[in-house]
Each structure stands twice: as structure tokens, then as C-alpha cells.
Amino acid sequence: MDARVDKGAAVLAVDLDGTLIATDLLWECLFTLIRQNPLCLLLLPLWLARGKPRFKHEIFSRVDPAPETLPYRESVVARLRDEHVAGRRIVLATASCRRHAEAIAEHLGFFTSVIGSDAKNNLKSKAKVVALKAAYGDCGFDYMGNSRDDIAVFETARRAIAVAPDRAAAGWARAHNAEMLEPPEPVSLKTVAKMLRVHQWSKNILIAVPAVLDHKILEPTVILQLAGAFFAFSFLASAFYIVNDLFDLAADRGHPSKSKRPLAAGVVAPAFGVRTALVLIVASLAIGTLLPPAFLLVLAGYTVATFSYSLKIKRWLLIDVLVLASLYTVRVIAGSAATDIPPSPWLLAFSIFFFLSLALVKRFVELDQAGIPEKERLNGRGYRPEDKETISQAGIGSGFAAVVVLALYLESSHVHEIYEFPWVLWLLCPLVLYIILRIWILARRREFCDDPVVFIASDWRSQLMVALGGVLILAATPFPYALFT
Structure with a gap:
């Protein structure tokens, strides 16, 4: 038995949010509710106007989180199990919904009783102190908490135990020589970058495509415009990656790789994710105001489409991949809008055809890796295992359609006007076919598990094809006149 186990008579009261679990139940339930019924967004201000207890009650009464999916702090659970084995009475005392807390207590099996919030009472800070004193008397309990709101309880408890405390709680714990079960750890830049999925920013290079094809990529003004558009789109995309992760917390925790994402794993608190997303959105809009008004319209359209995709569309059969392909194409449109x-x-x-093929390969890989039986839907998607062959055929067909469009374009009068040696560009067709077919072959071999656009940006063979394509465009161009005038 752990030597730290207290055999005294005082009960051990344990906070839920941030202490027992490395997340906040209110935020989790809020995003689950919005995902289930987006119209509830309109009701949130009305609920909040009726007071915090009512606000929380309205959310908690509509959502039932699954206790088995929550990110429990292993050190806390192990400590509580030892205390329970030693005969200690353990109380779950939380500002979250009492009904949900009772479900969590039943799941874990070592809590003696539960104290929680209801429609009239928000059991937080001093209100929690009053409830614990009424039940166990002055200094009749030890308390395990993590936040500024827990300091009032720490000061009343017989003994305080700080678990991964925030700055205020950590300062109080050091000043009073209180025990720290998990020392505070600031969120690292690596974790933030992982939450923002900075590696996905490579997709936004598509913004430069119109300028490259129009032979204006080396103009100083265009370079500045593209740089601004790149970061505006990257910031906005990262904000919606965060929002998407918040909507999918429970589903991601059941996924072999997505469960390692900072929000799903509980490494980053939902509130931190929300604040970061808001900062990124504001930064994106601020940069957008420096570019032509058409670019802001594209950003607005991307925002609506991405938010709708995160809420509902990604669960709709086929509509999801069509929208996903459109979101890639919007980046090309954004490049046009930013540079006029x-x-x-x-x-x-x-x-559209090229990115539809890549969107379909993404779904194919997800379905192939899921290992679910036939007639069972992929979690959070509209697909079933028997759809794999159809997805594969449609994806390869879309790739060939993209090459057909490219071939028709190469025969257009526009190409003959701006290129001195347009016949050279016909070699682009086999390069595009190689990229698409190689991705599909690797996917069917189960040797591909990345985002296809990120894969193209990082795979040396694909990079070689892209570089050869660039050489062909230069070779067909009346160089250097077209590039520098």
C-alpha cells in the first residue's frame, strides 16, 4: 500500500474537472450539444442570462457523456484506489452536474458519495465549502483540487492536495507547503503546434497556384499578398482543427491515432483550446483586412463551410467528400482573390476532380483501418466496409477525370497564347497520374495512413513529380520575359 495513504477519519473530497479527469465536463457537454443540435447555439445566451446554475443545468440535462471515454488522471485514480482499499471514505465533490458525477462514481467504483450542482446551485468555490462543511464539519475532510476556484476549499480543508494545479492553485500550494500529486506543467510549444496541426499548413501552398500559372509569382506585391493569404488561411484552418477536435472528443478517444491528439488525450484543457481558436480567428481576420475585399469573402465562405462540415456534413455519405474537395479548391480561389x-x-x-480523388482516398484509408464488420457504420462517418470498392473506383475515376480536364486545358487557346512551347506541358499528364495512382496503390496495400495532401508535400517521390512539373512549366514559358514582366 502507498505510504501516503491517510488512515485518519477525515473523508477525502475530490474535485472532478481538471482533477479526477484531465478535461472539463461542461465544455465537453457544450460541444457535444452543439454538434447534436446546432440550433442550441441560439439558446445559449438566453440560458446564461438566467444565471450560471441554470446555464449548466440546461446543457447537462441534454447530454449524457460516457464515463468510460473520459481522460482520467491515472495517478489520481491509483491514489484513490489505494485510499479506498485502506477503508477511506472518498467523496466526489464537483461543480459539474450531480447526475453525471454519480455515473462517473459508479463507473470507477470507489466513491462513497457524490456532491454536485443542480438547476439552482452551482457547487463551486465557496458554495462547495458550505456543502462540504455541512456534510463533514470544519476540518472534517481533506480536499483534492486543481484550480483557482479550489483555493477557498483548500483553505477550509484539513489537508490540501493539488493535482496539476493552475498558476493560482500552484502558488497557493507552494505558499502553504501543500502536497502536489502532479506538478504544474505549462503547455509546450510542441503540444500547441500539434493541436494546431501546423504540418497541415502545407495544404495552403495551393494559394500560390494561380500566381504560378499566371507567371506572376515573382512580383514583390504578389509575394506579399500570398504570404498574408497563406498565414490568414493557416490561422483560420488551425482554429477549425481545434473546433473539430472539440466536437469529436469522445469519438477521437476511441481511435488508435486520434486519441493522442492534445485535446482528446487531456494534455490541453478545452478552455485553452477555445481561447486559442478565438485568437487565431481574430488574427486571420486582421490579416484578411489588409488584402482585397474578395479575399475576406472567401474566408467567410470557408468559415461557414468548415463549421458546417465539422458539425454535420462530415457524417453525410458522399456529401462529405464533395465538400472536402471544395475546401481544397477554395484555397486556389483564395489565391486568386488575394492577388486579383x-x-x-x-x-x-x-x-475539384483532383481533390475529390484525394478526399476519397482519405475515407478509404479510414474505412480500411477501422476493422469493423460489414453493415456497421464507420464511427462519425456515413460509410460501411462494403463501400470500400465503390470509394476506390470513384476515387481513381476522379483522378483520371482530373487528367482529362488537364489535357483539354492544354489544347485550349489560352495555353497557346501564354506558352511558347505548349507541347512540353503534355508531360504533366503522366506526372499527375503517377501521383494519384501511387497514393491509391499505397492505400490499397495499407502502406498509406496520412492526409493525402500532406503526404504529397512530404513524400520525396511526389515532390520529385511536382518539381518536374515546375521544370516543364518553365521549359514551356517564353523565359525570362513572362516571369519578370
């Missing part, structure tokens, strides 16, 4: 270069219909048609 009119988008080519040929380029947009090629982009």
Missing part, C-alpha cells in the same frame, strides 16, 4: 488574378475555370475543374 482571375481564377481559371480549367484550374477550378481540375482542382
Whole structure:
């Protein structure tokens, strides 16, 4: 038995959010509710106007989180099990919903009783002190907590135990020589980068495509415009990666790789994720105001489409991949809007088919890796194992359609006007086919598990094909006149 186990008569009261679990139940339930019924967004201000207890009650009464999916702090659970074996009475005292707390207590099996919030009482800070004193008397309990709101309880408890405390709680614990079960650890830049999925920013290089094809990529003004558009789109995309992760917390925790994401793993608190997303959105809009107004319209359209995708669309059969392909194509449109270069219909048609193929390969890989039986739907998606062959055929067909569009474009009068040696560009067709077919072959071999666009940006063979494509475009161009005038 752990030597720290206290055999005294005082009960051990344990906070839930941030202490027993490395997350906040209110935030989790809020995002689950919005995902289930987006119209509830309109009701949130009305509920909040009726007071914090009512606000929490309205959310908790509509959502039932699964206790088995929550990210429990292993050190805390192990400590409590030791205390329970030693005969200690353990109380779950939380500002979250009492009903949900009771379900968690029943799941873990070592809590003696539960104290929680209801529609009239928000059991937080001093209110929790009053409830614990009424039940166990002055200094009749030890308390395990983590936040600024727990300091009032720490000061009343016989003994305080700080678990991964925030700055205020950590300062109090050091000043009073209180025990720290898990020392505070600031969120590292590596963790933040992982939450933002910075590696996905490579997708936004697509913003430069219109300028490259229009031979304006080396103009100083265009370079500045593209740089601003790149970061504006990257910040906004990262904000919605966070939002998407918040909507999918429970589902991600059951996934072999997504469970390691900072929010799903409990390494980053939901509130921190929300604050970060808001900062990124504001930064994106601030940069967008420096670019042509059309770019802000594209950002607005991307915001609506991405939010809708995160809420509902990604669960709809086939509609999801069509929207996903469109979101890639929007980046090309954003590049046109940022630089005032009119988008080519040929380029947009090629982009839709090319990125539809990549979106389908992404779904194929998810379905193939899930290992679920036939007629069972992929978690959070509209697909079943028997759809794999159809997805594969549609994806390869979309890739070939993209090449057909490219071939038709190469025969257009526009190409003959801007390129001195347009016949050279025909070699682009086998390069594009190689990239698409190689991804599909690797996917069917189960040797591919990354985002396809990120894969192309990081795979040396794909990079070689892209570089050869660039050489072909230069070779077909009346160099150097077209690039520097």
C-alpha cells in the first residue's frame, strides 16, 4: 500500500474537472450539444442570462457523456484506489452536474458519495465549502483540487492536495507547503503546434497556384499578398482543427491515432483550446483586412463551410467528400482573390476532380483501418466496409477525370497564347497520374495512413513529380520575359 495513504477519519473530497479527469465536463457537454443540435447555439445566451446554475443545468440535462471515454488522471485514480482499499471514505465533490458525477462514481467504483450542482446551485468555490462543511464539519475532510476556484476549499480543508494545479492553485500550494500529486506543467510549444496541426499548413501552398500559372509569382506585391493569404488561411484552418477536435472528443478517444491528439488525450484543457481558436480567428481576420475585399469573402465562405462540415456534413455519405474537395479548391480561389488574378475555370475543374480523388482516398484509408464488420457504420462517418470498392473506383475515376480536364486545358487557346512551347506541358499528364495512382496503390496495400495532401508535400517521390512539373512549366514559358514582366 502507498505510504501516503491517510488512515485518519477525515473523508477525502475530490474535485472532478481538471482533477479526477484531465478535461472539463461542461465544455465537453457544450460541444457535444452543439454538434447534436446546432440550433442550441441560439439558446445559449438566453440560458446564461438566467444565471450560471441554470446555464449548466440546461446543457447537462441534454447530454449524457460516457464515463468510460473520459481522460482520467491515472495517478489520481491509483491514489484513490489505494485510499479506498485502506477503508477511506472518498467523496466526489464537483461543480459539474450531480447526475453525471454519480455515473462517473459508479463507473470507477470507489466513491462513497457524490456532491454536485443542480438547476439552482452551482457547487463551486465557496458554495462547495458550505456543502462540504455541512456534510463533514470544519476540518472534517481533506480536499483534492486543481484550480483557482479550489483555493477557498483548500483553505477550509484539513489537508490540501493539488493535482496539476493552475498558476493560482500552484502558488497557493507552494505558499502553504501543500502536497502536489502532479506538478504544474505549462503547455509546450510542441503540444500547441500539434493541436494546431501546423504540418497541415502545407495544404495552403495551393494559394500560390494561380500566381504560378499566371507567371506572376515573382512580383514583390504578389509575394506579399500570398504570404498574408497563406498565414490568414493557416490561422483560420488551425482554429477549425481545434473546433473539430472539440466536437469529436469522445469519438477521437476511441481511435488508435486520434486519441493522442492534445485535446482528446487531456494534455490541453478545452478552455485553452477555445481561447486559442478565438485568437487565431481574430488574427486571420486582421490579416484578411489588409488584402482585397474578395479575399475576406472567401474566408467567410470557408468559415461557414468548415463549421458546417465539422458539425454535420462530415457524417453525410458522399456529401462529405464533395465538400472536402471544395475546401481544397477554395484555397486556389483564395489565391486568386488575394492577388486579383482571375481564377481559371480549367484550374477550378481540375482542382475539384483532383481533390475529390484525394478526399476519397482519405475515407478509404479510414474505412480500411477501422476493422469493423460489414453493415456497421464507420464511427462519425456515413460509410460501411462494403463501400470500400465503390470509394476506390470513384476515387481513381476522379483522378483520371482530373487528367482529362488537364489535357483539354492544354489544347485550349489560352495555353497557346501564354506558352511558347505548349507541347512540353503534355508531360504533366503522366506526372499527375503517377501521383494519384501511387497514393491509391499505397492505400490499397495499407502502406498509406496520412492526409493525402500532406503526404504529397512530404513524400520525396511526389515532390520529385511536382518539381518536374515546375521544370516543364518553365521549359514551356517564353523565359525570362513572362516571369519578370
